[in-house]
Amino acid sequence: MKIGVIGIGEMGGTIASRWSKKGHSVCVANSRGLEAVKKRANEIGAVAADIYGAVEGADVVLLSMPFPAVATLPSDLFDRTAEGVAIVDTANYYPDVRDPRIPQIDAGMPESVWVSQQLGRPIFKAFNNIMFYALSELGKPEGSPDRLAIPVAGDDAQAKQIVMGLVNELGFDPVDGGSLEESWRQQPSTPAYCCDYGAAKTREGIRAAVKGRAEKIRDSVWREKYGRLFANKPTYAAVHADIIALNRSLNPF
Numbered sequence: 001m002k003i004g005v006i007g008i009g010e011m012g013g014t015i016a017s018r019w020s021k022k023g024h025s026v027c028v029a030n031s032r033g034l035e036a037v038k039k040r041a042n043e044i045g046a047v048a049a050d051i052y053g054a055v056e057g058a059d060v061v062l063l064s065m066p067f068p069a070v071a072t073l074p075s076d077l078f079d080r081t082a083e084g085v086a087i088v089d090t091a092n093y094y095p096d097v098r099d100p101r102i103p104q105i106d107a108g109m110p111e112s113v114w115v116s117q118q119l120g121r122p123i124f125k126a127f128n129n130i131m132f133y134a135l136s137e138l139g140k141p142e143g144s145p146d147r148l149a150i151p152v153a154g155d156d157a158q159a160k161q162i163v164m165g166l167v168n169e170l171g172f173d174p175v176d177g178g179s180l181e182e183s184w185r186q187q188p189s190t191p192a193y194c195c196d197y198g199a200a201k202t203r204e205g206i207r208a209a210v211k212g213r214a215e216k217i218r219d220s221v222w223r224e225k226y227g228r229l230f231a232n233k234p235t236y237a238a239v240h241a242d243i244i245a246l247n248r249s250l251n252p253f
Contacts, residue, residue, distance in 0.1 A: 001024045001025070001059045001060065001162075002024070002025045002027070002057055002058050002059050002060075003016075003019055003024050003025070003026050003027070003058060003059065003060045003061070003062065003166075004026075004027045004028075004029070004049075004054035004055045004056075004058040004060070004061045004062070005026060005027070005028045005029070005046070005054065005061075005062045005064065006028075006029050006030065006051055006054055006055070006061070006062070006063050006064065006065060006073075007030055007062075007063065007064035007065040007069075008028045008029075008030055008037060008040050008041075008044075008064070009064065010132040010236075011064045011090055011127065011132045011135070012028075012062060012064030012065075012090070013028075013040060013044065014132045014135050014136045015062060015064065015090075015127065015135065015170070016028050016044055016046050016062070017043075017044035017045070017046075018135070018139075018169075018170050019166065019169070019170075020044055020045040020046050021045065022169050025047070026044075026045075026046040026047065027046065027047045027048075027049040027053060027054040027058070028040065028041050028044075028046045028047070028048060028049065028054065029048070029049045029050055029051045029053065029054035030051075031051070031065075031069065031072075033050055034048055034049060034050045034053070037049075051073070051074075051077060052074075052077065052080070055077060055078060055080075055081050055085075056080045056081065057080075057081070057082075058081060058085055059082075059085065059086070059162070060085065060086045060087075060088065060162065060163065060166065061078075061081070061085060061086070061087045061088065062088045062090065062127075063087065063088065063089050063090065063091065063115075063123075064090045064091070064127075065091060066091065066098070066099070067091040067092060067093050067094070067098075067099050067111070068099050068100060068102070070089075070091070070115050070118050070119065071118045073118070073119070075120070077119075078119065078120075078121055084156070084158075084159060085121075086124060086154075086156070086159040086160075086162050086163050087119065087121055087122070087123040087124065088123065088124045088125075088126050088127065088163055089111075089112045089115045089116075089123050089124065089125055089126075089128070090126065090127040090128050091111075091115070091128060092111065092128050092187065092188050093105055093111045093187070093188070094188065094218070095219075096219070097223060102114065106215075108211075108212070110125075110180065110181060110182075110183045110184040110187070111125075111183070111184070111187055112124075112125040112153070112180055112183045113180055113181060113183070116180060122154070122155055122156060122180070123154065123180065124152055124153065124154035124159070124160065124163050124180070125151075125152070125153040125154065125177065125180065125183035125186060126150060126151070126152040126153070126154075126163055126167065126177075127150060127167075128186065128187075129150065129151060129186045129190075129192060129193045129194055130148070130150055130172070130194060130196075131194055131236065131240060131243065132236070133236050133237050133240045134148060134196060134240070135170065135172075137237075138171075138196070139170050139171020139172055140171050141171070142168060142173075146198065147171070147172065147173050147198060147199070148172050148173070148196050148197065148198060149172060149173040149174070149175045149197060149198055149199040149201075149202040150167045150172045150173070150174060150175065150202075151174075151175040151176070151177030151185075151186045151192060151202060151206060152164050152167060152174055152175070152176065152177055153177035153178055153179065153180055153182055153183035153185075153186060154177075154179070154180050154183075155179050155180050160176070164176070173198065173199040173202075175199050175202045175203055175206070177206060178206070184209070184211065184214075185206045185207075185209040186206060186209075187214055188214060188218050188222075189214040189215070189217040189218040189222050189247075189250060189251070190205070190206075190209040190213075190214045190251065191204075191205035191206075191208045191209055191251035191253050192205030192206045192208075192209070193205075193214075193247060193251075194243065194244065194247050195244060195247050195248050195251075196244045204253065205251070205253065208251070208253040217250050217251075221250065222246070222247075222250060225246055226243070226246065229242055229243065229246070
């Protein structure tokens with residue numbers, strides 16, 4: 001399968017590396033152009049490209065960019081891709097922490113619905129509710145009793161199965177997160193968000209989400225406690241367990 005990855009930071013780079021090792025043809029790109037990704041591409045066994053080259057002919061495109069950056073992508077980026085290409089959005093909206101305020105999302109529009117509107121294409125929400133450390137270190141073989149889960153939200157049933165299969169290849173149980181309109185159920189500070197749950201508990205967390213509640217948690221208690229965890233600039237690996245415990249404590253169910 002040909003997979004294009006735009007954005008090869010911690011999350012995008014980890015996923016691209018893992019898929020490349022699974023035998024997929026992975027092209028990687030970022031906003032700085034082909035030369036800027038050559039070294040990283042060689043390290044992970046991928047092909048360096050510009051953003052057009054990364055998506056051209058791709059079966060799947062992974063967008064792993066800072067959330068607002070999707071609005072800066074060229075309007076013709078997907079003109080040479082197949083109509084049914086599965087575009088996966090991994091980003092999360094963190095206003096006043098990392099991202100500028102986006103009025104439509106603040107008014108209740110699910111984050112990935114906004115992304116889909118910027119692209120003019122249907123997309124899937126996946127990999128946004130798991131930390132890159134878990135993606136890199138905590139994947140397990142299919143059938144393992146304590147395997148972590150990753151939800152996938154989107155509307156095309158056939159393409160969703162492709163994305164869920166790629167989740168499975170990385171060592172995680174794919175969970176159907178519903179339609180793209182329902183993808184708010186896996187946004188930051190919801191019960192299923194970055195809690196390192198298995199499939200059953202992840203499904204339970206998705207069902208337990210309450211519209212409008214997560215944003216209030218995200219902008220108050222989460223922001224304060226998360227800031228304290230990173231006050232001394234630790235590595236993510238050092239505080240991974242603490243972050244998971246914090247997220248679980250904010251949404252007990």
